[in-house]
Amino acid sequence: MVGSELQRRVDALAEDLGRSVAINDPSVRLLCASRHFGDEDAVRVRTMLQRSAGSEAIGHILAQGVTRWTGPGVIPPRPDLDMLARVSMPLRWRGTLLGLLMVIDPDGTLTAADLDAVKAAAEPMAALLYRDFLVADSERAAREETLRRLLSADPAERAVTHDFPDTSTVLIAEVLSGESARIEVALRTSLAAATRGREPSFYVRGRQGVLLGAADAAAIVKQAEDVLGAGARCVAGIGTSADGQAWIARDRAAVAVRAAATLPRFDGIAHWDDLGAYGLLLRVPAPARAHLPEPLLALVAKDPGGRLVETLAAYLDHAGSSLDTAAALHIHRTSLYYRLHRIEEITGLDLADGEHRLTLHLGLKLLPLVRD
Structure with missing residues (x-):
């Protein structure tokens, strides 16, 4: 005051x-x-x-x-x-x-x-x-530096005395687009609102705000975008650690926020627990399109509307179950069998072969991460 x-x-x-x-x-x-x-x-x-x-x-x-x-x-x-x-x-x-x-x-x-x-x-x-x-x-700078050190991957830095009560959850909000002069204000405003009623436990670096403790990610994203104005985009990633190791939660939140920024399926907010294979794939450098499996590239080239790629993804995500895949795609199994046959023709791979399925499945998971 x-x-x-x-x-x-x-x-x-x-x-x-x-x-x-x-x-x-x-x-x-x-x-x-x-x-x-x-x-x-x-x-x-x-x-x-x-x-x-x-x-x-x-x-x-x-x-x-x-x-x-x-x-x-x-x-x-x-x-x-x-x-x-x-x-x-x-x-x-x-x-x-x-x-x-x-x-x-x-x-x-x-x-x-x-x-x-x-x-x-x-x-x-x-x-x-x-x-x-x-x-x-x-005082604020000292508290934020203590928090930054607590969340560090360096064990020597993490050896700090602190009074943060919840060390099991970390949220990272990242501004992807918006007027640069307003980014810090937007992040601090939204994170301060999220911690109202408790001791502030966040810091801001560049385009990211890092918050220790549980919070309403959707409210943080909306408030940041409101402050930034029309055309702005903010995303959020949440990481958790069952044994309360804050640096692990922060590491997972960093992967989750990349997923939120990259993968449309998460609609701007991603939780580590929902990443599945992307929890690992997002830790490696983004591949170039030319590095994807050639059979998958051939399928993408022959399928401009994306129907066959969608069918293949659904089939592999449903562990090769034709019944579940047809239901997910809302098509008859006869139509599904025709599409699968076309996929095999174009790719030259056998969907009954586990190695071939793995090649295509991994390629599909990497496709949204491609750097052009």
């Missing part, structure tokens, strides 16, 4: 303007706020109650480029979120962005004198934030 002096300054500015005022951190998480002045909207009420404006509102604010502003600017309303217009002023100290000063201004009636008052209040507020930032950031 911020100090009482910063709260006093926020209250004083609000009284001078007769408007609701708040200070958020650069991730648009509430730090302190004045009382309401009858101009509150649903986003402000939610923020006061939950200390978060919600991922869609955060994404809207960041989409205005507010973190790059050098002076006060207007954040337009979002009627669908019941969000009124605001004037925002970045709070910087010696070039470091420490917060966002927000003043509700639904009808654009803040005067030039009002804006001068906002700008005058910004510098001392930034100085107070910087003081708190130095303490909080060093």
Whole structure:
């Protein structure tokens, strides 16, 4: 929590303007706020109650480029979120962005004198934030470094004292596409929401956020994408370790997040327990198409619609059971036998031969991982 002096300054500015005022951190998480002045909207009420404006509102604010502003600017309303217009002023100290000063201004009636008052209040507020930032950031960095070491594959690094309660589950969220300037904010916002009510247990490196402990992966992905805005894509992988070895859970989560990014069957969220053979295949470098078995490449070339490839995959996944395969494909067994015969003709392989089946099955599993 911020100090009482910063709260006093926020209250004083609000009284001078007769408007609701708040200070958020650069991730648009509430730090302190004045009382309401009858101009509150649903986003402000939610923020006061939950200390978060919600991922869609955060994404809207960041989409205005507010973190790059050098002076006060207007954040337009979002009627669908019941969000009124605001004037925002970045709070910087010696070039470091420490917060966002927000003043509700639904009808654009803040005067030039009002804006001068906002700008005058910004510098001392930034100085107070910087003081708190130095303490909080060093504590956060130390905790994140302890977590990083706990999850390391190096036994020497893992020998750290920690107070993390759940070491059996690790979740990795990875941003595959989205504005680079918003990636860390998006990951920290979604992971902080997932750990609300407990001690934070995550860190962010590049495009990945690593969380220790169980969490709602779908909610994390959605919140990150909301903050990043239209066209963004985030995926998640979950790894577990039955004996509570966190580094093993992290290793498995790293494989799972690659599966989530690569294999459509997982729809963006993959759990280690569901990977099957991909738990091993995703640990090896992605093959080039030319490295796949030639019989399978011949089948793919002769089957542009993918019907025969789909049939072969279903047949092998069902252990060669014609009854189960026909049911899975919703076709008559006569049609299935015809397709299997065509597959054998094109590939030159015998589906009754175990080695031939293994060659084709392995090739099919590797096909989605191919690097072109």
